[in-house]
Amino acid sequence: MDRFKEVKEALREAWLSESSTAQHESAYQVFVDFVKQNQTNVALFVLFVSLAIRQIVSKNREAAKKGANRQFLEAPDFPEVETLENFDWKKEDTVKLRAFKPKFHLTMDFSDESAIQNLNPSELITMDRTYSDRIAYRKRIIRESGDVCIGVNDDKRVGPAVRELYTFLLGTYLPKRFPNMFKLHYASFETGTQFMFENLITKQVFPAQPAQVTSTRILLQTLGSIVDEDFLFLLPEEDSEDPKYTLEAYVCICPSGWNPPDKLGRRLAAIHGPVPGYADKLEGSMDRYFKSLEVGKYVRRSNWSITQHEELFSPDPNTNHGKADSEEKALTEVDPGKTFLRTERQTLHRLPSSKAIVFAFKTYMDTLRDIKLEGLGDDLADAIDGLKTGNAPAMNVYKRGPVWGEAVKGYLRS
Incomplete structure (x- = not known):
């Protein structure tokens, strides 16, 4: 015994x-x-x-x-992600971006509220009560306009970058940041075991670590149908003594007055060609900033414009942007429930392995009535006046201020 x-x-x-x-x-x-x-x-x-x-x-x-025992993949090359244990997306209000100021300035100054600021890496992606509706909208746009909202210039160069972000978001960031919305499963198949990513809201399941044969376009399409952010991938030119960053791939469901395919494969300067003052005031500093951006550093900024429609997918350059020789007549009044403050929450970071830079943005729409109810009518009206008094006065025409400016200010100050 x-x-x-x-x-x-x-x-x-x-x-x-x-x-x-x-x-x-x-x-x-x-x-x-x-x-x-x-x-x-x-x-x-x-x-x-x-x-x-x-x-x-x-x-x-x-x-x-x-x-597997932690329900997310380790990603040691990326910053640590903080978990939101009791997060309820249905009760989360949309972000209120109110970066308008009395004078509009094109700047890279960190002290400027509308310019670049440091971002907590855990806050890379935001979720709110509009998630389900927005994802349904994004899927529809992808089905109807996939050739416009998804693009790849050089698959051999940018494919690893897209795959890197895809694996981080589906394998690590989303299931760890929002465990009540996304979940990782360790599944066994005839070809072996692998992690599967489940969207608990839409009930869709995708591989967290995509097979090498999966096309870059499919990965972009998947990203575009899971989160309400648009992603643009930029890489430095090859075989150049002074390489500039070019747009090599994107999933963009919410372009505002610009056509994504027209920007593919182009330098930052060409992408921002229509923006007044960019060449004189921002081109050099932007090129230097992109070159010096370190892995692990995440930044954000925001912008704003006024639109007379609520369509998020607006690739027509004539929709939200004006020209100096435009013959459009100035409006005498606007419908405050159908005229919107359109803002973008923009983020920028460099991927640790591919070294590609990812520019991402999420678009928000608030009616003029909402802005006035917040008590910010005078502030926005002053900012509209300030489009003409900043360091790039042509921005007033670019944002179509001569068309809607007086009517919008009249309502906001009434």
């Missing part, structure tokens, strides 16, 4: 080495009772159970290394 006692204690330690839960204690007691009643088969049974335990422990350790 001394030998039996030694075997029993050894097995107990092996069994409880991974966990000491009540469930395992109960299983252990069942085993002890069985052994007492069947001592003639103890040796074979102990051997069988020991081998089974060893196999289970090995598999558990393998899964733990990959992150």
